[in-house]
Amino acid sequence: MESWRKNPRPFWLFAVPPSFWLLVFFLVPLALVWVLSFGEKVGLLDVVITWQPDNYMRALDPLYLQIFAKSFWFAGLTTAVCLVIGFAVAIAITFAPARRRGLLLMLVMLPFWTNLLIRTYALIAVFRSKGFVNAGLEHLWQWANGLLTLVGLGELQLLGAQFEPLQLLYNNFAVVAGLVYVHLPFMVLPLYAALDRMDRSYIEASLDLGAGQIRTFFSVIIPLAMPGIFSGVIITFVPALGSFLTPDLLGGTDSQMIANVIERQFKSANDWPFGAALSFILMYITFFAIALRALWAGKRRRGSLA
Amino acid sequence: MIGAQDRRRVVGPLEYGRRMWVRLSLWATLAFLYAPIVILVAFSFNDSRRNIVWRGFTFKYYEKAWSNDALIEAFTNSLTIALISTLISVILGMMTAVLLWRFRFPGKAPFEGAVSLPIIVPEICMGVAMMTFFADIGWPRDLPWPLNLGAITIAHISFSFPFVAMVVRARLTHFNPELEEAARDLGASQWQSFRDILLPYMRPGLIAGGLLAFTLSLDDFVITFFTSGPETVTFPVKVYSMIRFSVTPEVNAASTALIMITIVLTAIALRLQNRS
Numbered sequence: 109m110e111s112w113r114k115n116p117r118p119f120w121l122f123a124v125p126p127s128f129w130l131l132v133f134f135l136v137p138l139a140l141v142w143v144l145s146f147g148e149k150v151g152l153l154d155v156v157i158t159w160q161p162d163n164y165m166r167a168l169d170p171l172y173l174q175i176f177a178k179s180f181w182f183a184g185l186t187t188a189v190c191l192v193i194g195f196a197v198a199i200a201i202t203f204a205p206a207r208r209r210g211l212l213l214m215l216v217m218l219p220f221w222t223n224l225l226i227r228t229y230a231l232i233a234v235f236r237s238k239g240f241v242n243a244g245l246e247h248l249w250q251w252a253n254g255l256l257t258l259v260g261l262g263e264l265q266l267l268g269a270q271f272e273p274l275q276l277l278y279n280n281f282a283v284v285a286g287l288v289y290v291h292l293p294f295m296v297l298p299l300y301a302a303l304d305r306m307d308r309s310y311i312e313a314s315l316d317l318g319a320g321q322i323r324t325f326f327s328v329i330i331p332l333a334m335p336g337i338f339s340g341v342i343i344t345f346v347p348a349l350g351s352f353l354t355p356d357l358l359g360g361t362d363s364q365m366i367a368n369v370i371e372r373q374f375k376s377a378n379d380w381p382f383g384a385a386l387s388f389i390l391m392y393i394t395f396f397a398i399a400l401r402a403l404w405a406g407k408r409r410r411g412s413l414a
Numbered sequence: 415m416i417g418a419q420d421r422r423r424v425v426g427p428l429e430y431g432r433r434m435w436v437r438l439s440l441w442a443t444l445a446f447l448y449a450p451i452v453i454l455v456a457f458s459f460n461d462s463r464r465n466i467v468w469r470g471f472t473f474k475y476y477e478k479a480w481s482n483d484a485l486i487e488a489f490t491n492s493l494t495i496a497l498i499s500t501l502i503s504v505i506l507g508m509m510t511a512v513l514l515w516r517f518r519f520p521g522k523a524p525f526e527g528a529v530s531l532p533i534i535v536p537e538i539c540m541g542v543a544m545m546t547f548f549a550d551i552g553w554p555r556d557l558p559w560p561l562n563l564g565a566i567t568i569a570h571i572s573f574s575f576p577f578v579a580m581v582v583r584a585r586l587t588h589f590n591p592e593l594e595e596a597a598r599d600l601g602a603s604q605w606q607s608f609r610d611i612l613l614p615y616m617r618p619g620l621i622a623g624g625l626l627a628f629t630l631s632l633d634d635f636v637i638t639f640f641t642s643g644p645e646t647v648t649f650p651v652k653v654y655s656m657i658r659f660s661v662t663p664e665v666n667a668a669s670t671a672l673i674m675i676t677i678v679l680t681a682i683a684l685r686l687q688n689r690s
Contacts, residue, residue: 109516109517109518111518112518112519118608119517122509122512122513125505125509126513126529126579129572130528130529130572133568133571134528134531134540134543136547137540137546138543140546140550141539141542141543196435196439196443197440197443200437200439203428203436215444218680221677221680222673222676223632224635225633225650225653225654226454226653226669226673227450229653229657230451230453232661233457233661234450234453236661240449289447289450292447315428357657367536371538374545387538387539390536390539391535394534394535
């Protein structure tokens with residue numbers, strides 16, 4: 109690496125275009141939203157910047173606090189489910205034969221590369237009341253009913269008079285299932301990276317010294333995988349919290365998340381200042397989570413050096 | 415003595431990969447991840463509009479999607495945006511990567527942080543920022559095609575080029591600076607050594623980054639949703655409005671086409687990255 113002073117011409121040549129782009133087409137737009145968040149809507153289209161934190165105060169209204177709480181709950185639940193499933197998958201990949209590991213990892217990552225909108229749409233086809241899950245359940249129901257008739261219990265209608273499709277779409281269940289579906293690869297990758305680095309002789313030692321499989325899992329494997337767990341939790345939670353498409357397409361009227369409220373402020377409700385304040389709150393939460401991760405990683409690095 | 419047969423049956427304490435519950439959870443997860451996509455692709459060929467029962471193979475929904483002018487227009491828009499955005503993102507990303515790899519300069523840490531911001535910031539926040547920006551500066555809405563796609567293209571470049579920079583920078587960390595020094599010693603100018611040594615070395619990274627930028631642009635919905643107007647509909651935005659309306663095999667056909675494009679591009683990108 110050389111000092112820019114030694115070679116100023118190529119330095120400026122490479123520094124100016126990306127800096128200019130980043131400033132004008134990214135930082136300025138963000139700054140505009142920030143300024144807008146201290147504004148007040150007057151009339152239909154005009155906004156006056158008052159520099160009062162009114163919009164942020166309004167976000168503390170129970171109505172919006174509840175939406176924040178719900179978003180945290182959805183994102184937290186998604187992260188927890190992803191952690192449990194992801195851990196099993198990461199273990200399965202780590203302990204798979206070496207030649208198959210790459211393929212399995214690729215299989216887990218590939219859906220991540222297909223369009224988010226299309227994956228969400230695919231879930232709709234599976235979940236809707238005339239979709240595949242319900243068709244499968246109906247088959248199961250008919251089969252079970254047939255069996256009951258066969259043993260002479262058909263008259264009792266133990267399973268109800270007819271098949272009732274499960275309401276799997278347009279509710280909170282659908283949103284969390286959709287979020288898990290979309291975010292699972294985010295969790296598997298860091299978990300796999302941590303487990304792959306793990307020295308297996310620790311597990312062997314633990315088993316040799318008389319700890320059972322369960323105790324070994326909780327006192328050896330989990331602590332060793334902690335960096336991966338922490339990374340995975342943050343990089344799953346953060347995008348899940350800001351999800352727009354999943355709650356929009358799969359959720360019902362009571363499963364709106366922060367991003368949906370922001371979208372409404374900028375589109376149908378047409379209250380840009382309030383939407384701007386909400387987006388900055390979401391952004392602050394994101395930065396906080398990422399700073400937490402950086403802080404934790406830094407502490408670990410220092411700890412291992414000491 | 416344990417025979418080969420018995421050895422296969424006994425699962426060692428460390429052989430988690432052969433435990434039933436581990437295998438089961440892996441296959442169940444893969445089924446959960448793939449079943450919806452496989453069903454979507456399969457039923458784009460199903461000769462029936464409503465039923466979820468297989469009624470025979472057909473291409474008619476592809477023909478229908480192909481003759482849907484609005485859909486094709488949206489697809490053309492998406493490809494145009496993705497091409498321009500990729501081109502500019504690769505140039506800007508390459509510059510960022512070389513800048514960060516090569517130079518020490520005051521304000522480097524803040525610059526590095528700012529470049530990674532577009533990767534971190536929630537999509538919805540970036541979307542509304544772009545919407546506010548283009549509304550505030552009074553970006554003209556009624557330009558002739560392809561100029562009317564400018565706003566979306568600019569937004570796409572802003573979130574794509576940091577990813578390109580990341581990929582190219584990873585490639586540059588393995589570069590042996592002696593190669594460039596040798597070129598300079600042998601009388602090459604700075605420009606020549608950049609063009610003949612560094613640029614060829616970066617090429618796999620540039621291509622992989624470019625493919626990444628292309629996929630990101632082609633796939634983006636949220637940010638585009640906030641920057642597109644009624645005249646500038648992209649493919650995902652069009653599919654979104656079709657989905658809101660109803661679930662039809664035509665959407666399945668269009669989605670399948672997009673999945674195929676993405677898979678091919680990703681496969682090329684991964685292959686290039688593995689080679690480098």
